[in-house]
Amino acid sequence: MNNNKTGGTDSISPATLRRVLAASAIGNFIEWFDFAIYGFMAVIISQHFFPQGDPTLALIQTFAVFAVSFALRPLGGIFFGTLGDRIGRKNVLAITIIMMASATALIGLLPTYQSIGMLAPLLLTLARCAQGFSAGGEYAGACAFVMEHAPDDKRGWYGSFIPVSTFSAFATAAALGLGLNSLVSEATMQAWGWRVPFLIAAPLGLIGLYMRLKLDDSPAFRLIQQEHNATSAPLKETLTTHGSTIVSLMAFISATALSFYMFSTYFATYMQVAGGATRQTALLASLGGLIVAALLCPLAGRYSDLVGRRNTIITACGSLAIAVFPAYSLAASGTLWASMLGASLMAVGAVLCGVVTAALLSEQFPTRVRYTASALSYNVAYTIFGGTAPLVATWLIDLSGNNLAPAWYLIAIAAVALLGGLRLPETRGISLTDIPETPRRRASSVIPAA
Secondary structure (H helix, E strand, O other): OOOOOOOOOOOOOOHHHHHHHHHHHHHHHHHHHHHHHHHOOHHHHHHHHHOOOOOOHHEEEHHHHHHHHHHHHHHHHHHHHHHHHHHHHHHHHHHHHHHHHHHHHHOOOOOOOOOOOOHHHHHHHHHHOOOOOOOOHHHHHHHHHHHHHOOHHHHHHHOHHHHHHHHHHHHHHOOOOOHHHHHOOOEEEEEEOHHHHHHOOOHHHHHHHHHHHHHOOHHEEEEEEHHOOOOOOOHHHHHHHHHHHHHHHHHHHHHHHHHHHHHHHHHHHHHHHHHOOOOHHHHHHHHHHHHHHHHHHHHHHHHHHHHHHHHHHHHHHHHHHHHHHHHHHHHHHOOOOHHHHHHHHHHHHHHHHHHHHHHHHOOOHHHHHHHHHHHHHHHHHHHHOOOHHHHHHHHHHHHHOOOOOHHHHHHHHHHHHHHHHHOOOOOOOOOOOOOOOEEEOOOOOOOOOO
């Protein structure tokens, strides 16, 4: 099917592409900003929403609420994915962004345990559940929306700006946490300062909603609408026709999820536990690494467009395996610049994984089930390997007595990811309106970029 046909991407102007990127990225930014700020504010949240007889127990309960939101992501992915394959990407992305922004802002408005007792943690849990459920439909939908607008030979580059918004969200959360700590007193932080980051989501969500509602749906989805080819049961078709592809893609995304959380979240904890770094030093080192990661994303996207998805998979998994030991050894020093260098080393593999995942999510499935299949693949892998990353890393250190045990875990998952990724066909440069309805495409059948 030629892209010059009605609904093709050749007729999309650069200005429209920029609006699509901005509208997609802002929702993804809100999603990850909330997850990041919740982690950075976890100690204060535990003091306000749980009984204070045992501070450690209160902190565990705070992280348990964090984990609950991950458990709901696959359900949200299935719900919003099937909906997106029926009614369109734009409409569903409008729903997810307003749900995410509202749930995030609600946390900043909740009364505390001291005011309403056990209703406080219950309301906090409900807000996090709403955030996790809506986030399940956000990332895969945003990727599909961008990819279905982008030129076939530049999807890696355009798609890379979705991971840019992810890393930027974590960097912004870290910078905001550092800024608040510097500008206001501890008493002010405890009184109301901790609420400010959550409330920022409200205006961002309204801006993002406006931007998304001003856009048309993607050319690929409009084409199947014109042909009356939208599926009435996308989940059933997804599981029966594309199950093998989903399993292979989830195997690769396991490394994307694990490397992201070991780089963005656990790295700062590791610096403090293994290296004795102060919280300020750990946050600064992580912030530096996150900025490097955001800057690397477009380069990784261009690389993926030049060498292909399978070669990028090999490079990504190899980079993780090579960099993880020196990165964590540098972090164990507890010093700012050594740790920042270590975080930057980890960033290379994490960025390559994230950028090629953004492309693979859309390129592996036909338009009829693209949203459903990609959301299911992404969210199940992130729930299993992303949400558990800090817990498993801590457990492995405790079990083995070796501070570098998490590095071996990442290497093992990178090996599994490599095997799964190489089972996927090369998809660089293919037309997203031409993907066959059968998953059994020859891995050697490469369609080169124009």
